[in-house]
């Protein structure tokens with residue numbers, strides 16, 4: 001297969017081809033520039049890198065395992081499937097890699113306070129955890145509707161000493177929480193760092209968040225070579241903002257390895273029924289970055305739906321939009337019901353309870369595996385554990 005030549009400098013200037021950039025209020029352009037310089041200096045500093053690596057090892061529990069899913073592989077009967085076990089990371093998902101990296105950077109910059117926004121609460125919990133561990137004050141913005149739906153995560157954040165501020169404007173969900181967090185940052189930027197939770201937002205966030213997650217693919221590459229003596233033929237990961245997917249994919253971009261990102265197909269293809277941006281989305285700007293958005297003809301952001309809160313966002317990371325256009329990464333969708341079926345299958349066949357987000361990646365195996373042969377080798381990113389989703393799954397069972 002002929003692939004786009006891998007460019008390690010892509011994104012360094014804030015652009016991934018036609019996507020990315022820095023579309024923010026004037027008052028934040030200076031602070032974003034400072035953040036960019038601080039990130040570059042930290043990235044080049046042995047001391048910072050060593051401290052981050054030590055935290056990943058001793059606090060997060062990295063490297064996370066890469067395991068052969070024997071019964072799942074036999075179920076399809078074509079190629080072996082390996083699971084990269086981000087569900088085994090501290091707090092139960094990949095998000096802690098980025099939260100720790102950014103909070104460590106905030107402390108290095110002399111900031112004493114951290115803010116974050118959260119939808120389902122997973123990024124809020126990861127950030128609150130990192131702040132407790134590293135000794136920074138933490139304030140998390142969350143829509144009031146989400147606070148009700150995710151009461152347990154609100155309590156987990158408070159247990160870690162974080163303040164959770166309810167947002168009562170708009171639809172009282174994630175995008176309103178983002179607006180509130182940005183408003184806070186405009187007024188507090190001297191003391192405060194804004195921890196963004198995916199490969200989204202203005203430069204340098206997409207580049208920085210991906211960098212802090214690159215450990216996923218670096219580990220997986222060494223682990224699969226060790227286990228099988230060859231590289232995988234295919235990588236599969238779910239794509240909300242796209243951080244767990246970029247984290248896995250990045251180390252393989254220069255190799256002859258096919259990559260599939262799986263978006264939330266929800267309940268249908270109509271507006272408001274899914275979050276599959278690469279289906280009907282069009283180019284636009286949201287929350288500081290140019291990417292592919294679900295919007296109507298007048299440019300209004302459309303509502304989205306997914307059974308998994310972590311995939312339920314109208315935009316996608318700009319790096320993904322670039323690699324989609326370039327044909328380097330392909331994108332598929334999996335619906336709510338397919339994800340739920342994949343969730344049950346992994347529980348029963350492998351004794352692993354996957355996050356509903358990760359279950360979308362697993363659901364794509366139904367499409368991919370019948371097209372493969374014994375020479376192929378698949379790695380699926382199991383981005384998180386599903387304990388948080390058990391009540392959602394239980395409710396769907398009683399509906400069925």
Ligand SMILES: *Cc1c(COP(=O)(O)O)cnc(C)c1O
Pocket residue numbers: 093094095122197198199238239240241242243244245310311355357358383384385
């Ligand atoms: C937040 C989350 C996602 C989606 O975010 P990405 O930035 O696309 O990785 C996926 N899986 C889990 C378990 C999550 O918590």
